[in-house]
Structures are given as structure tokens and as C-alpha cells.
Amino acid sequence: MHRVRPLPNYLVQRYHGWKATGYADNKAWYRRLASDGQHPRAMVIACCDSRVNVISIFGADQGEFFIHRNIANLVPPFQPDGDHHGTSAAVEYAVQVLKVSNLMVLGHSGCGGIQGCIDMCKGHAPELEDKGSFVGRWMDILRPRFESVRDIADDKEQAREMEKQAVVTSLQNLMTFPWIEEKVNAGELTLHGLWNDIGEGSLENYSPESGAFHPV
Amino acid sequence: MHRVRPLPNYLVQRYHGWKATGYADNKAWYRRLASDGQHPRAMVIACCDSRVNVISIFGADQGEFFIHRNIANLVPPFQPDGDHHGTSAAVEYAVQVLKVSNLMVLGHSGCGGIQGCIDMCKGHAPELEDKGSFVGRWMDILRPRFESVRDIADDKEQAREMEKQAVVTSLQNLMTFPWIEEKVNAGELTLHGLWNDIGEGSLENYSPESGAFHPV
Amino acid sequence: MHRVRPLPNYLVQRYHGWKATGYADNKAWYRRLASDGQHPRAMVIACCDSRVNVISIFGADQGEFFIHRNIANLVPPFQPDGDHHGTSAAVEYAVQVLKVSNLMVLGHSGCGGIQGCIDMCKGHAPELEDKGSFVGRWMDILRPRFESVRDIADDKEQAREMEKQAVVTSLQNLMTFPWIEEKVNAGELTLHGLWNDIGEGSLENYSPESGAFHPV
Amino acid sequence: MHRVRPLPNYLVQRYHGWKATGYADNKAWYRRLASDGQHPRAMVIACCDSRVNVISIFGADQGEFFIHRNIANLVPPFQPDGDHHGTSAAVEYAVQVLKVSNLMVLGHSGCGGIQGCIDMCKGHAPELEDKGSFVGRWMDILRPRFESVRDIADDKEQAREMEKQAVVTSLQNLMTFPWIEEKVNAGELTLHGLWNDIGEGSLENYSPESGAFHPV
Numbered sequence: 001m002h003r004v005r006p007l008p009n010y011l012v013q014r015y016h017g018w019k020a021t022g023y024a025d026n027k028a029w030y031r032r033l034a035s036d037g038q039h040p041r042a043m044v045i046a047c048c049d050s051r052v053n054v055i056s057i058f059g060a061d062q063g064e065f066f067i068h069r070n071i072a073n074l075v076p077p078f079q080p081d082g083d084h085h086g087t088s089a090a091v092e093y094a095v096q097v098l099k100v101s102n103l104m105v106l107g108h109s110g111c112g113g114i115q116g117c118i119d120m121c122k123g124h125a126p127e128l129e130d131k132g133s134f135v136g137r138w139m140d141i142l143r144p145r146f147e148s149v150r151d152i153a154d155d156k157e158q159a160r161e162m163e164k165q166a167v168v169t170s171l172q173n174l175m176t177f178p179w180i181e182e183k184v185n186a187g188e189l190t191l192h193g194l195w196n197d198i199g200e201g202s203l204e205n206y207s208p209e210s211g212a213f214h215p216v
Numbered sequence: 217m218h219r220v221r222p223l224p225n226y227l228v229q230r231y232h233g234w235k236a237t238g239y240a241d242n243k244a245w246y247r248r249l250a251s252d253g254q255h256p257r258a259m260v261i262a263c264c265d266s267r268v269n270v271i272s273i274f275g276a277d278q279g280e281f282f283i284h285r286n287i288a289n290l291v292p293p294f295q296p297d298g299d300h301h302g303t304s305a306a307v308e309y310a311v312q313v314l315k316v317s318n319l320m321v322l323g324h325s326g327c328g329g330i331q332g333c334i335d336m337c338k339g340h341a342p343e344l345e346d347k348g349s350f351v352g353r354w355m356d357i358l359r360p361r362f363e364s365v366r367d368i369a370d371d372k373e374q375a376r377e378m379e380k381q382a383v384v385t386s387l388q389n390l391m392t393f394p395w396i397e398e399k400v401n402a403g404e405l406t407l408h409g410l411w412n413d414i415g416e417g418s419l420e421n422y423s424p425e426s427g428a429f430h431p432v
Numbered sequence: 433m434h435r436v437r438p439l440p441n442y443l444v445q446r447y448h449g450w451k452a453t454g455y456a457d458n459k460a461w462y463r464r465l466a467s468d469g470q471h472p473r474a475m476v477i478a479c480c481d482s483r484v485n486v487i488s489i490f491g492a493d494q495g496e497f498f499i500h501r502n503i504a505n506l507v508p509p510f511q512p513d514g515d516h517h518g519t520s521a522a523v524e525y526a527v528q529v530l531k532v533s534n535l536m537v538l539g540h541s542g543c544g545g546i547q548g549c550i551d552m553c554k555g556h557a558p559e560l561e562d563k564g565s566f567v568g569r570w571m572d573i574l575r576p577r578f579e580s581v582r583d584i585a586d587d588k589e590q591a592r593e594m595e596k597q598a599v600v601t602s603l604q605n606l607m608t609f610p611w612i613e614e615k616v617n618a619g620e621l622t623l624h625g626l627w628n629d630i631g632e633g634s635l636e637n638y639s640p641e642s643g644a645f646h647p648v
Numbered sequence: 649m650h651r652v653r654p655l656p657n658y659l660v661q662r663y664h665g666w667k668a669t670g671y672a673d674n675k676a677w678y679r680r681l682a683s684d685g686q687h688p689r690a691m692v693i694a695c696c697d698s699r700v701n702v703i704s705i706f707g708a709d710q711g712e713f714f715i716h717r718n719i720a721n722l723v724p725p726f727q728p729d730g731d732h733h734g735t736s737a738a739v740e741y742a743v744q745v746l747k748v749s750n751l752m753v754l755g756h757s758g759c760g761g762i763q764g765c766i767d768m769c770k771g772h773a774p775e776l777e778d779k780g781s782f783v784g785r786w787m788d789i790l791r792p793r794f795e796s797v798r799d800i801a802d803d804k805e806q807a808r809e810m811e812k813q814a815v816v817t818s819l820q821n822l823m824t825f826p827w828i829e830e831k832v833n834a835g836e837l838t839l840h841g842l843w844n845d846i847g848e849g850s851l852e853n854y855s856p857e858s859g860a861f862h863p864v
Binding site: 035038064 | 221222224227228230231233256259266267269273276278279281282285287296297298301309326329347353354355406407408413414416417418419421423424432
């Protein structure tokens with residue numbers, strides 16, 4: 001582990017700046033969060049993409065959202081096989097331990113993972129087909145959905161539709177977890193599917209009635 | 217999917233507020249992010265905990281950090297077996313596609329996942345031992361480290377040490393990915409281990425020379 | 433060219449120190465900057481004054497800001513006459529090639545160029561009136577603004593007001609460039625006027641609504 | 649001027665962080681700089697490129713260097729025609745008013761302005777030939793030098809040589825200013841030509857004896 005390096009200096013300086021302002025001004029809240037534990041109302045499952053805005057788009061502060069971020073905001077189906085399942089573990093902790101009331105899946109425009117999945121489905125990304133490609137194997141979760149967007153001629157439109165299919169897939173997979181289905185049916189948990197256009201700042205909400213996404 | 221509900225109204229209102237202010241004031245940047253794609257300098261692997269402050273602690277804005285968040289900021293070892301590995305996929309995308317220069321693992325005080333792991337190791341959490349416990353199976357990644365903290369009498373001190381062991385474990389597991397080891401050795405990627413005390417706002421940095429964490 | 437001399441030794445020593453530390457610790461980032469090119473979010477137009485702090489005042493690191501520095505942070509009006517226009521070339525490169533999202537003009541207290549302009553306007557600096565005075569001819573850009581500060585009795589107050597007029601003049605001249613006006617109107621570029629008090633560390637932001645500068 | 653927008657929030661936060669730390673810790677020095685004026689030892693002429701490291705590469709702090717930054721660190725020849733000459737004004741102020749002892753021209757690898765000049769000279773950039781192209785007309789300063797690099801077959805090698813020719817051109821043009829030649833001959837001012845490889849962190853110094861650049 002001799003390859004671990006000092007933290008870049010600009011981050012050290014920015015951290016000290018935050019400590020003297022953002023922390024100092026909110027010390028009471030941070031101390032309360034430390035002593036009282038977290039009581040988030042909602043869980044958000046979003047993409048790792050650096051452009052995705054989970055916090056400020058909803059005016060949230062520390063303590064409000066339990067946030068899991070992975071490639072393409074995907075939830076795999078319920079599979080209690082004893083292996084490491086990071087996403088399922090995060091969902092379990094939020095729903096079973098923290099008992100969040102709302103669970104939001106937040107997709108976004110221009111998702112690189114989704115584009116990779118489309119390329120793979122079209123046969124344009126052999127490297128993602130490789131067994132050793134973690135991104136490729138992760139995107140396998142979404143792969144069956146390609147059929148529903150295959151005929152969309154416009155590339156950008158096809159990508160957007162696939163991004164929305166990823167949100168719907170995650171919602172459907174969440175319902176395969178028995179304790180989620182139970183809580184949803186008991187009115188103790190609500191699921192929400194969202195898609196954000198990064199450039200336009202728009203937000204669309206999935207409606208199961210219409211089967212489509214509508215502006216919030 | 218009839219259980220999907222409308223977005224809670226307080227979030228709808230906050231979103232519209234952000235759209236009219238935070239988005240409107242930074243539209244130029246959001247449009248550039250959309251048209252130019254993301255070029256993040258660093259990846260951060262942090263916990264899902266709602267109290268963890270990944271963005272503002274470093275004065276970062278949209279576009280700066282590629283962020284993966286899971287329970288206890290754990291990275292499993294390299295295991296290219298064709299299964300879904302969400303964390304490995306996120307790391308692969310950041311390092312191989314986005315070519316980030318810095319990869320930071322950020323642990324924190326009062327981590328519920330870590331406490332669960334300790335309870336499980338002490339035999340106090342049989343429910344986490346269950347094969348069907350996703351949290352338990354996820355925390356198995358950290359389990360071998362319990363030996364190194366078993367003899368710490370003070371519970372809080374023991375938890376802190378285990379939280380730091382989680383960061384070190386992730387750093388070590390990251391080095392089992394051949395393309396990470398290669399890039400680290402080539403000077404194209406640096407790894408950093410951090411631990412944040414939520415209540416105190418302090419930040420400690422792992423030093424492989426001393427094998428300990430030191431205040432930034 | 434026999435008058436070119438070796439680099440002063442203190443700079444050679446400091447450079448080698450930086451190479452072994454600041455560079456070594458951030459080699460991954462510098463290599464990425466070299467291979468991936470620059471993607472700065474913002475352009476800053478600031479004064480050459482050695483006391484002006486463009487980088488650390490905003491916690492910025494290499495790669496973040498495209499920086500043009502000239503005497504008194506002035507932008508001349510759009511004048512496509514085929515001559516060498518260094519400031520206009522810098523602005524054109526930032527806006528048209530790099531497509532920066534934000535353009536900040538940063539003025540400062542105690543500006544020697546501004547003081548020279550005031551002296552010249554008051555008839556106290558005949559040497560600056562000379563056709564051969566590059567500083568005098570450069571400050572001609574700001575000269576018409578003297579009318580608006582002529583009646584301020586206090587010298588220091590008058591200088592500060594003139595320094596702020598220089599920022600506003602630059603903003604107005606920037607809007608005479610057709611491709612800047614177009615991008616600003618299309619929401620692809622925002623302009624910002626700032627003034628920094630060097631001794632107090634304060635920062636003021638120009639508000640076109642009030643026509644005045646307000647503390648950030 | 650209704651298009652001037654509020655400063656992006658991340659910059660406001662970072663500024664307040666700096667004010668509470670970087671400024672607070674150095675208030676004595678900032679106050680002295682404000683009351684005593686600037687007394688820089690050297691002037692640096694560098695490129696606007698966001699990757700160029702003028703300050704930290706030399707371990708410099710506020711007050712040390714008078715810094716002019718333009719596209720490709722070019723100095724035009726002495727031309728006292730009464731027009732606005734921003735670079736000449738900056739040089740005049742540094743040499744005649746501040747009486748700096750050292751004047752460094754700092755070039756760098758991967759310079760976009762230089763590449764544009766090469767493209768223009770090769771007939772590959774008609775848009776830069778346009779009278780209205782400020783970048784093209786600015787790079788005209790360097791254009792005659794293309795003859796000396798025309799026969800270099802390797803594109804990267806050709807660009808590096810042209811970047812170094814830009815430094816030498818600026819040094820030669822500086823000597824056409826009579827008050828610079830006078831001070832250089834009187835031993836009151838030294839000129840230095842430098843070239844920095846951004847990715848490697850190396851620094852080369854122009855030697856008029858050999859007519860080449862050598863590692864510092």
C-alpha cells in the first residue's frame with residue numbers, strides 16, 4: 001500500500017475552508033446527526049455520473065436522503081444466494097433498518113452506462129460482451145429491455161427511452177423483494193421513478209397508469 | 217406497477233424552486249455538461265448514509281466527482297465471474313472509461329453497516345448471519361478484519377477502528393484489480409483513504425507509512 | 433540574445449522542490465490534463481497585479497479556470513480590424529473554442545493602472561498622455577468613465593469607484609462582441625463582475641439591477 | 649446589462665471558505681500588501697491555458713510575481729502607434745513603474761494557440777485566416793517562425809518546437825522595446841525563456857549560447 005498518496009492540496013484547502021464555514025455554521029446540526037443517528041425520510045437510487053444532482057435538485061441537506069449511487073441507477077432482481085449484493089444490501093438497510101417512507105429511482109439524460117448497453121445490444125461493443133467486463137455484466141440487468149426500443153430510429157431518442165426503461169426495470173425489480181412488496185402493499189413505502197434532463201434541468205415522473213414519464 | 221405513487225408534494229415544490237433559481241443561474245454550465253459530457257477528475261466511494269457529505273466538504277460542484285455510494289464504502293475483491301458486481305462496474309467505468317486521476321474512499325463515524333458487522337462478529341446479530349441477509353453478506357467483505365479490533369474494550373473506539381479498517385480493506389481490494397494496480401504503478405491514478413467524523417467535522421487521511429489515519 | 437541569463441537560483445531550487453512534491457503527488461492529474469486537454473468551466477479576466485489572488489480565493493486547481501491577466505482587467509470594445517488584439521483573442525478562444533460557461537471580470541483595490549488613469553484624467557500625469565505610453569493608451573479604454581467619478585472628493589473612494597467602473601466597462605464591452613451577446617442571450621454563457629479588497633479579503637459582486645456592487 | 653447573473657453558488661461557498669482560512673491565516677500579509685503596495689521581483693508572461701501553473705511551480709505567494717497571461721505567451725514587437733496594446737502596457741508597467749528585476753516568458757506543451765498557428769500555416773484552418781478572427785490575427789505574431797519548423801515530420805515534435813519558437817520570439821520582441829534593451833544592457837533587468845511540459849512537470853530553460861532549451 002505504498003502507492004497511497006497525500007490528498008491533493010486543493011482538496012485539503014477546500015476542506016479546511018468548509019470546516020471553518022459550512023461546518024462551523026451548522027455544527028449544532030452535525031452534532032445532533034452524530035448523537036441521534038440518521039432518520040432519513042427517503043432513499044434515492046441514482047447514477048454515479050458526476051453531473052447528476054441528487055441533493056440540490058430537491059433542496060436537501062445532510063440527513064434527509066439515504067443515497068445509493070451505481071452505474072445507470074439499476075436494481076438487480078431479488079437473488080438471496082449468499083453472494084455480495086451491494087445494491088440489494090443498500091435497499092435492505094434503507095427499507096428494513098431505516099424504514100424510509102419513499103424510495104426514488106432517479107435516471108438521467110446522456111447516461112454512459114445506458115449507451116454502453118445499447119452499443120452492446122447492437123453488437124457494436126464486443127469489449128462489453130467479455131465475461132471480465134464488470135460494466136457489461138452489470139448492464140446485463142437492463143439488456144432484455146432493448147427489444148422495446150430497438151425500432152426507435154433516432155439515436156438520441158432511443159437512448160432516452162432506454163434510460164427511462166432502466167428506471168422502470170429498477171422499479172419492477174424492487175417489487176421482487178418480498179419485504180418491499182409487503183411494505184408497498186401495506187402503505188408503508190412508496191416507489192417513485194424519475195428521469196432528469198441534465199442540460200434542460202427538467203424532471204419527469206413515471207406514471208404506471210399511462211406507462212409513460214410526465215413532467216413534474 | 218400500480219403501487220408507484222406521485223412524487224411527494226414537498227419535493228415537487230422544492231424541485232420547481234431549484235429549477236427557477238439553482239438551474240436558471242447555472243443553465244450555461246448544465247448545458248455545457250450535457251453537450252460536452254463529463255470529465256470528472258476524481259472518483260469518490262462513500263457510504264449511503266444520509267449524513268455523509270461528499271460534495272460540499274470538498275467545495276465541489278456538478279461535474280467534479282464521479283460518486284459511488286454503497287453500504288460502508290466497501291469495495292469487494294476483484295472477481296470476474298460474470299455476475300452482477302455493481303461496485304466493480306462503477307470502479308471500472310471511472311478508471312477505464314473516464315480515466316479519473318484520483319480515487320478516494322471516504323469512511324465516516326457512526327456507520328450502521330460497520331456496527332452491524334461488529335455485532336455479527338460478536339454473535340449478537342443472528343439475523344445478519346442469515347444467507348438471505350443482503351447487509352450481512354455485504355459486510356462479509358469486512359469480516360476478516362474483526363480480528364484486528366477484537367481486543368479494543370471501548371465500543372465507540374472499536375467501531376471507529378473498524379470503520380477505518382473498512383477504508384483500508386477497500387484500498388487493498390482496489391489494488392487487486394489488475395488495471396488499477398497497473399495505473400497506480402504507472403503514476404496515472406492515485407488512491408486515497410479518508411475518514412470523516414460527522415459530529416466534529418474532522419477529516420483524517422490514511423498514511424500507509426504509519427499504517428494510521430492522521431488529521432488532514 | 434546574449435542578454436538572456438540563467439534562471440535565478442532560488443527559482444531553480446523552488447522548481448525542483450515542486451517537482452518532487454507538488455508534481456509527484458499530482459502526477460496522475462497532470463498527465464490526464466496533458467492527454468485529455470483542458471475543459472475549464474470558467475474564464476477569469478483579472479489584473480496583472482502580483483497581489484491579485486485568482487486561484488486560491490476560489491479554491492481552484494490546475495484545469496479549472498482559463499485566465500487572462502492584463503493591466504486593470506480591461507476588455508476593449510469589439511474591433512475586428514485585423515490588428516493584434518490580445519485580450520479579444522483570449523476571450524474568443526475561451527468562448528468560441530473552449531466554450532466556457534462563466535466569464536468573470538475580477539477587479540481589485542489599490543489598482544495602479546486605475547490610479548494612473550485617474551491621474552491622467554486630472555491632468556497630473558502628462559507622461560501617460562504621450563502617444564508612446566502603452567499604459568496611457570491602454571487606460572484610454574476606461575477614460576470616458578472618469579466623468580462618473582469626477583465629483584467624488586475622497587481620493588480613496590474615488591479610486592474604488594473607478595476600479596468598479598472598470599469592471600462594468602469590461603462587462604459592457606464584452607457584450608459588444610456579437611458571439612458573446614448571442615451566447616449570453618441563448619443561456620450558454622453568463623457574465624460576472626467582481627471586485628476584491630486585497631487588504632480586507634472581501635469580495636463584491638456587481639448587480640445590474642441595483643447598478644452597484646454587493647458583498648458576496 | 650440585465651444578463652449579468654449571480655455568482656455560481658459553489659464559488660460563493662469556496663470564497664467564504666477561503667476568507668475564513670486562507671485569508672484569515674494571512675491577514676497580516678494581505679494588509680501589508682494593501683498598505684505598502686506591491687514590490688514584485690519578477691514579471692511572468694504566461695499562457696491563459698487553465699493547465700499552466702505559474703504560481704506553485706515556483707513556490708510563489710501573493711506579491712511575488714507580476715503576471716500577464718495571454719494566448720500563447722506572445723509579446724508583439726514595439727509599436728508605439730497610439731492604439732490599445734495590452735501586452736505592451738503590462739510590460740511597460742512592470743519594467744518602468746515596478747522596475748522588476750527578472751522577466752520570464754513561460755511557454756508550455758499542448759498549447760492550443762500554437763497548434764492553431766501551425767494549422768493556419770499549413771492551410772488547414774481557413775477560419776483563422778479571416779480578418780475577424782482575433783486568435784488568428786494574434787497568432788500572426790508567430791507566423792514567420794513556421795519556416796523554421798516546417799520540415800519537422802512528427803506533429804508533436806513540430807508543435808513543441810513551435811512552442812519554443814514562441815518563447816524565443818517573445819524574448820526577441822521584448823528586446824525591440826528601447827527601455828528594455830537599455831535596462832538589460834545596464835544590468836538592471838534579465839530576460840528568461842522557459843518551457844514547461846505539463847504532463848511530465850519538466851521545465852526547460854532557453855540558452856542563447858546553444859540556441860536551445862535545456863532542462864532546469
